[in-house]
Amino acid sequence: MAKRIDISGLNAYYGSFLAIEDISMTVEPRSVTAFIGPSGCGKSTFLRTLNRMHEVTPGGRVEGKVMLDDEDLYGAGIDPVSVRREIGMVFQRPNPFPTMSVYDNVAAGLRLNGKYKKSELDDVVEKSLKGANLWNEVKDRLNKPGSGLSGGQQQRLCIARAIAVEPKVLLMDEPCSALDPISTLAIEDLIGELKEQFTIVIVTHNMQQAARVSDRTAFFNLAAVGQPGRLIEIDDTERIFANPSVQATEDYISGRFG
Numbered sequence: 622m623a624k625r626i627d628i629s630g631l632n633a634y635y636g637s638f639l640a641i642e643d644i645s646m647t648v649e650p651r652s653v654t655a656f657i658g659p660s661g662c663g664k665s666t667f668l669r670t671l672n673r674m675h676e677v678t679p680g681g682r683v684e685g686k687v688m689l690d691d692e693d694l695y696g697a698g699i700d701p702v703s704v705r706r707e708i709g710m711v712f713q714r715p716n717p718f719p720t721m722s723v724y725d726n727v728a729a730g731l732r733l734n735g736k737y738k739k740s741e742l743d744d745v746v747e748k749s750l751k752g753a754n755l756w757n758e759v760k761d762r763l764n765k766p767g768s769g770l771s772g773g774q775q776q777r778l779c780i781a782r783a784i785a786v787e788p789k790v791l792l793m794d795e796p797c798s799a800l801d802p803i804s805t806l807a808i809e810d811l812i813g814e815l816k817e818q819f820t821i822v823i824v825t826h827n828m829q830q831a832a833r834v835s836d837r838t839a840f841f842n843l844a845a846v847g848q849p850g851r852l853i854e855i856d857d858t859e860r861i862f863a864n865p866s867v868q869a870t871e872d873y874i875s876g877r878f879g
């Protein structure tokens with residue numbers, strides 16, 4: 622199958638500290654890939670290299686190659702802002718723009734991209750909120766502040782905001798870790814629906830979540846604190862959980878880690 626993302630020989634640094642080393646993997650379109658591994662092994666760092674957010678951190682530097690379809694994301698002349706439009710991000714803590722209405726939160730990315738008629742914006746806002754399974758809950762309060770929603774609703778609002786600009790890829794960094802169990806299940810259901818249209822990469826510390834939502838799972842580990850994180854193995858999720866190739870993966874998923 623054609624790959625949506627193809628990463629090779631990727632290193633990421635904070636100043637002189639090598640945080641992740643020599644990562645190569647591919648991600649298939651319209652699939653969910655889960656990143657698992659102990660805290661500090663570089664999952665978030667790696668995720669942020671995929672849409673050129675790592676370099677926003679002072680000292681943040683990347684070596685290696687990330688291809689999105691035929692586009693070399695670290696190639697000469699590539700605008701990081703356009704990369705972030707094609708590869709959206711959803712964070713651990715829901716972060717709607719606090720002073721903006723529900724409507725304006727979803728419309729924000731489009732407004733940055735250019736001029737739209739009110740009717741066009743209305744359509745995209747409705748479609749995106751429906752796509753994020755939030756429309757029915759907010760359609761009567763579109764002009765109220767996004768920050769007035771519950772945590773789970775705010776996270777779905779952030780997903781609506783991310784999909785409004787029709788990215789190819791959605792990156793999610795522990796998107797449920799600040800949510801209650803019911804809101805978590807709502808997001809997991811949503812991920813299952815979104816993968817029909819988008820390619821999704823999710824970091825999760827929750828093994829059951831990785832098993833429930835993902836098609837492929839990548840296990841990362843580090844030899845010791847201060848050592849770089851590495852990709853240990855990536856495989857079909859069923860395989861990783863039933864019969865991983867590497868002992869360290871088995872130890873981690875069975876809770877025998879550390």
Ligand SMILES: Nc1ncnc2c1ncn2[C@@H]1O[C@H](COP(=O)(O)OP(=O)(O)O)[C@@H](O)[C@H]1O
Pocket residue numbers: 635638640658659660661662663664665666667678847850
């Ligand atoms: N802004 C930063 N500056 C310096 N070091 C960082 C920064 N963010 C993360 N690190 C370090 O990079 C390593 C990987 O961190 P991170 O990507 O957050 O891991 P994970 O998401 O797997 O918990 C850790 O050693 C962490 O301390």
Ligand SMILES: [Mg+2]
Pocket residue numbers: 664665666824
């Ligand atoms: Mg992290």
